[in-house]
Amino acid sequence: MSCDLECQHLVKQFDKFTAVDDVSFSIPKGSFFSILGPSGCGKTTLLRMIAGFYEPTSGDIKIKGKSVLSTPPNKRPVNLVFQHLALFPMMSVAENIAYGLRRRKVAKAEIDQRVKDSLERIGLPDAGSKRIDQLSGGQKQRIAIARCMILNPSVLLLDEPLGALDLKLREHMKVELKQLQSQFDTTFVYITHDQSEALVMSDQVAVMNHGRFEQVGTPQELYYEPQTPFVADFVGESNHWEATVSVQDSQRTTLTTTSGLSIQTQTTSNLEIGQTVNIYLRPESITLGQEQTTADNQLQASVKSVLFDGAKSRAIMTNNDAEEIIVSLPQTGEFSDLKAGDKLSLSWRADIAKVFTNQA
Amino acid sequence: MNSSQTRLTLILLLSPFLLWLGLLVIIPHIDMFFLSIREKVAPRTYETSLANYAEFFTEPFYWNTLARTAFMSILATVLTLIIAFPVAYYIAKMLRGKTKSILFLLCLLPFWVSELVRTFGWMILLRETGVISSSLQWLGLIDGPIEFLYNDVTVMMGLIYTSMLFMVVPLVSTLDSLDDSLIEAGYDLGGSKLSILKEIVIPHSMPGIISGCIVVFMLTLGNYLTPILLGGKSSMWFTGQIYTQFITRFNWELGAAFCFLLLIVSSTIVWLGLKLSGQTLASTVAKS
Amino acid sequence: MLPTIPRSNRYNWSYQLYIFLFFVYLIAPLVVVASFAFNDSLFPSLPWKGFTWDWFINDTQPKLGLFHDRSLMNGIGVSFFVACCVTGLSIAIGTSNAFLFERYEFRFKQFAYILLLLPLVIPGVILGISILVFSNTLANGVEDHIGWDLEFLRPGLLLVVLGQFAFITTIATLVISARLKKFDRSLEEAAYNLGASRFEVLRTITLPYLRPAMLGAGVVAFLMSFENFNTTLMLVGSDAPLTIAMYDRLKEGSTPVLNAVSLFLMLGSALLALISILVQKEK
Numbered sequence: 044m045s046c047d048l049e050c051q052h053l054v055k056q057f058d059k060f061t062a063v064d065d066v067s068f069s070i071p072k073g074s075f076f077s078i079l080g081p082s083g084c085g086k087t088t089l090l091r092m093i094a095g096f097y098e099p100t101s102g103d104i105k106i107k108g109k110s111v112l113s114t115p116p117n118k119r120p121v122n123l124v125f126q127h128l129a130l131f132p133m134m135s136v137a138e139n140i141a142y143g144l145r146r147r148k149v150a151k152a153e154i155d156q157r158v159k160d161s162l163e164r165i166g167l168p169d170a171g172s173k174r175i176d177q178l179s180g181g182q183k184q185r186i187a188i189a190r191c192m193i194l195n196p197s198v199l200l201l202d203e204p205l206g207a208l209d210l211k212l213r214e215h216m217k218v219e220l221k222q223l224q225s226q227f228d229t230t231f232v233y234i235t236h237d238q239s240e241a242l243v244m245s246d247q248v249a250v251m252n253h254g255r256f257e258q259v260g261t262p263q264e265l266y267y268e269p270q271t272p273f274v275a276d277f278v279g280e281s282n283h284w285e286a287t288v289s290v291q292d293s294q295r296t297t298l299t300t301t302s303g304l305s306i307q308t309q310t311t312s313n314l315e316i317g318q319t320v321n322i323y324l325r326p327e328s329i330t331l332g333q334e335q336t337t338a339d340n341q342l343q344a345s346v347k348s349v350l351f352d353g354a355k356s357r358a359i360m361t362n363n364d365a366e367e368i369i370v371s372l373p374q375t376g377e378f379s380d381l382k383a384g385d386k387l388s389l390s391w392r393a394d395i396a397k398v399f400t401n402q403a
Numbered sequence: 404m405n406s407s408q409t410r411l412t413l414i415l416l417l418s419p420f421l422l423w424l425g426l427l428v429i430i431p432h433i434d435m436f437f438l439s440i441r442e443k444v445a446p447r448t449y450e451t452s453l454a455n456y457a458e459f460f461t462e463p464f465y466w467n468t469l470a471r472t473a474f475m476s477i478l479a480t481v482l483t484l485i486i487a488f489p490v491a492y493y494i495a496k497m498l499r500g501k502t503k504s505i506l507f508l509l510c511l512l513p514f515w516v517s518e519l520v521r522t523f524g525w526m527i528l529l530r531e532t533g534v535i536s537s538s539l540q541w542l543g544l545i546d547g548p549i550e551f552l553y554n555d556v557t558v559m560m561g562l563i564y565t566s567m568l569f570m571v572v573p574l575v576s577t578l579d580s581l582d583d584s585l586i587e588a589g590y591d592l593g594g595s596k597l598s599i600l601k602e603i604v605i606p607h608s609m610p611g612i613i614s615g616c617i618v619v620f621m622l623t624l625g626n627y628l629t630p631i632l633l634g635g636k637s638s639m640w641f642t643g644q645i646y647t648q649f650i651t652r653f654n655w656e657l658g659a660a661f662c663f664l665l666l667i668v669s670s671t672i673v674w675l676g677l678k679l680s681g682q683t684l685a686s687t688v689a690k691s
Numbered sequence: 692m693l694p695t696i697p698r699s700n701r702y703n704w705s706y707q708l709y710i711f712l713f714f715v716y717l718i719a720p721l722v723v724v725a726s727f728a729f730n731d732s733l734f735p736s737l738p739w740k741g742f743t744w745d746w747f748i749n750d751t752q753p754k755l756g757l758f759h760d761r762s763l764m765n766g767i768g769v770s771f772f773v774a775c776c777v778t779g780l781s782i783a784i785g786t787s788n789a790f791l792f793e794r795y796e797f798r799f800k801q802f803a804y805i806l807l808l809l810p811l812v813i814p815g816v817i818l819g820i821s822i823l824v825f826s827n828t829l830a831n832g833v834e835d836h837i838g839w840d841l842e843f844l845r846p847g848l849l850l851v852v853l854g855q856f857a858f859i860t861t862i863a864t865l866v867i868s869a870r871l872k873k874f875d876r877s878l879e880e881a882a883y884n885l886g887a888s889r890f891e892v893l894r895t896i897t898l899p900y901l902r903p904a905m906l907g908a909g910v911v912a913f914l915m916s917f918e919n920f921n922t923t924l925m926l927v928g929s930d931a932p933l934t935i936a937m938y939d940r941l942k943e944g945s946t947p948v949l950n951a952v953s954l955f956l957m958l959g960s961a962l963l964a965l966i967s968i969l970v971q972k973e974k
Contacts, residue, residue: 091695094587094591095591095697096587096695096696097695098697115590115696115697116587116590116591116696116697117590117591117592117593117594117595118593119591121591122591122592123587123588123591125584125587125588126584127582127584129582129584129585129587129588130588131585131588131589131602131603132607133602133603133606133607134602134606142589142592142594142602143592143593143594146592146593146594146595146598147593190592191591191592194592194593409795412795413791413795413797416787416788416790416791416795417791417797419783419784419787419788420784420787420788420791420803420807423784423856423857423860424806424807424809427822427853427854427856427857428806428809428810428813428818428821428857429806430825431821431822431824431825432813432821434821434824434825434828435820435821435824435825438824438828486713489706489709489710490709490710490713493706493710496693497693497694497706499694508968509714509717509718510717512961512964513717513718513720513721515914515960515961515963515964516721516918516953516956516957516960517917517918517920517934517953517956517960518918518920519918519920519934519937519938519941520721520724520953520956520957521720521721522720523720523724523937523941523949523950523953524719524720524721524722524723524724524953525720526941527720527723527724527727527735527736527950528719528720528723530736532734532736532737533736533737534723534736534737537736537737537738538737564716564717564720567717583693583695586693586696587693587695587696590696621812621814624814625813625814625815625816625817625921626814626921627815627816627920627921627924628920628921628938632941642814642816642921645816645817645820646816646924646925649820649823649925650925655824658820659820659824662817662820662821665814665817666813666814666817669812669814670812673812
């Protein structure tokens with residue numbers, strides 16, 4: 044498979060601070076690639092290097108196999124959708140979209156035709172003569188993408204463009220962006236700190252922290268098979284405990300948390316008795332209610348409080364004042380009248396909790 | 404607050420405003436207008452007539468002076484804009500943090516000093532026995548002393564100097580408000596430096612350009628000190644002519660007419676500038 | 692175009708050179724004025740004849756220093772007096788105007804606002820002349836009808852103060868309005884709610900909030916008055932403020948005592964500029 048974008052050992056330093064630290068990746072043609080990370084993790088710096096606004100301290104950026112380091116941003120076959128979109132307020136919608144074509148000295152008639160096609164494609168055929176401030180948030184979004192896509196870039200970079208939208212619109216735009224991407228069949232590189240945006244839209248997600256990629260994989264891989272504690276913590280929600288290895292045989296390892304809860308996990312090769320580890324357990328992997336004698340982990344707990352949030356409702360459970368355990372509540376009606384003080388049984392499989400040794 | 408109290412406070416606040424503006428600005432100008440349409444026919448007897456205005460139009464020296472003053476002022480405004488724009492852009496867009504505020508302050512500081520002192524400085528530099536002439540002789544580039552004062556180029560340079568602040572400040576503040584990402588977006592979409600300047604930077608900074616130009620134009624047109632001191636007797640500046648009529652010739656009627664002609668020219672050009680750019684006086688003058 | 696956009700070295704270099712030359716142009720006259728205040732020569736020009744303090748402290752002609760030059764020292768005194776009057780008046784009326792325009796609605800408010808800006812649009816020379824004309828009309832009218840000769844309506848310090856006050860008030864109003872506009876009115880309502888009277892609210896809440904702007908406006912007003920020339924020239928009587936005294940000397944061609952007084956003015960302005968920057972920071 045050919046790669047649209049390839050970064051090799053990219054490093055960017057500002058004075059003493061290393062913003063991007065030896066990042067390498069390649070993105071297959073036509074895929075939706077997200078870079079997910081907390082603010083300050085270096086994702087914007089990385090994106091701006093690809094766009095050409097920062098020069099890498101070392102490393103190489105290749106687009107369609109050719110290094111673009113010596114190509115200035117106005118000549119690079121990548122375009123950037125800015126965080127606040129950067130639509131030109133002094134121009135109409137059509138002029139905004141036509142801007143790049145005019146720079147390429149495309150004939151006026153052709154520009155008009157292509158702008159018209161582009162506006163139709165994004166479902167705003169009559170918006171051409173409008174001013175930017177007459178558009179809604181979602182419309183601006185689409186114009187900003189159309190303005191770049193009309194230039195047929197090899198790669199489209201998006202810098203958290205949904206950040207400024209309200210929740211409902213953001214949910215809607217997630218779906219729409221994904222559709223636009225498959226419609227244009229162009230490689231999208233999308234950076235965000237919102238895991239839901241990354242998970243919903245992407246073919247591949249890179250989780251970034253402190254200037255490095257922690258893990259690159261499909262959304263499913265990141266969610267089910269996190270490779271590092273950071274990914275386990277950052278993607279999705281987790282119960283997190285520190286524990287020591289107390290008993291170990293060929294199949295099962297028993298871990299005891301600092302306040303005495305003991306947890307069964309699958310044995311992995313790198314654990315030794317007495318070692319300190321971190322355990323991550325997703326609230327939605329815990330089964331509530333029935334006694335399951337087959338379950339690897341089983342315990343009685345009482346409800347401390349119920350956090351009702353529609354489909355994402357959770358309960359904070361506690362067993363004998365030991366650890367607090369957050370549990371997702373299935374919305375089947377079964378637990379709709381759950382209240383503090385109720386007693387329930389919790390159970391989960393040994394292989395579902397992720398265990399990381401401390402230095403990992 | 405009940406309405407009678409509101410009314411009382413309103414009146415209390417309105418009266419100093421009206422007294423100040425009425426007694427010191429509006430009525431004096433009305434009085435001056437009546438003076439300008441008065442003709443002395445015999446000692447202590449006057450008639451209402453437009454003779455003073457007629458004299459302005461029939462005497463080529465007068466209207467030449469006014470036309471020249473207006474033309475030089477427009478030229479000075481344009482040149483100030485051209486010189487100030489790169490500087491304002493540099494301060495607003497190329498610099499960050501402390502260097503930026505220091506350089507901006509450095510731009511403002513000379514204007515805290517009296518115009519008289521600044522003009523005096525130019526005289527020391529430019530006159531026949533001045534620093535530049537002496538230095539050039541010392542370097543052997545010229546044989547005898549050269550008088551740089553008392554010509555139009557020097558007057559123009561002095562006018563630009565005096566106006567610089569009023570151009571740089573509004574330009575820096577509008578350029579500051581231009582989001583960097585707009586320039587980057589233009590560049591990312593394939594724009595060259597020139598096309599970005601033309602299509603993004605200048606359209607955005609139009610309000611600052613207009614307000615700077617209007618203020619500079621008005622100040623230059625009404626300037627007295629710089630043309631008189633740097634241009635000498637040959638400067639032919641209209642405010643100088645007004646001063647001559649009032650103080651030297653004691654022909655107040657003609658002088659008053661001149662004042663109104665200057666006000667009319669000034670407001671017409673400012674009004675045209677505002678109309679063409681679609682702005683208001685409040686949005687330009689009040690900010691600077 | 693931006694630090695983030697790559698540029699050629701030559702472009703960078705020539706841009707910086709331009710900025711440098713611009714600042715040389717900006718600073719050169721001031722540096723020249725200041726340095727010649729210490730030249731031991733009868734004329735403020737080259738050649739340099741050695742360093743001296745004479746132009747400040749010497750007490751005999753022809754090298755009469757600034758501190759012994761009666762007319763210049765008198766000018767400083769007069770200017771100081773005028774500037775204090777103008778500053779006080781314009782802060783008072785400026786504050787009142789700010790409340791008028793920020794807090795009250797009245798008919799013709801838009802029009803009144805245009806009138807407020809008018810003094811900034813009128814050239815200083817004309818503003819001075821119009822006040823001269825009007826005060827002259829008044830004085831003549833009184834003399835003709837009642838027979839009193841009202842000396843204070845003739846060119847002199849009162850007219851100078853009024854002439855400067857006429858346009859400096861507009862500037863003070865704009866500075867104070869800008870701060871009043873940002874004031875959160877719920878603070879006043881809270882104070883009112885906590886039992887303060889209207890006047891106490893003004894005294895304890897609103898005016899303290901406005902104080903930095905009033906001080907800032909005061910500094911600007913003082914400087915503008917001290918340095919004003921155009922308006923003053925038309926209204927001046929026998930007591931010449933400093934700028935007028937300097938102008939008379941300048942026309943005759945003067946000894947470097949003029950540089951000395953200019954340096955004195957520069958230091959004064961710099962001090963006031965510093966104060967106003969500190970006051971602005973306090974906001």
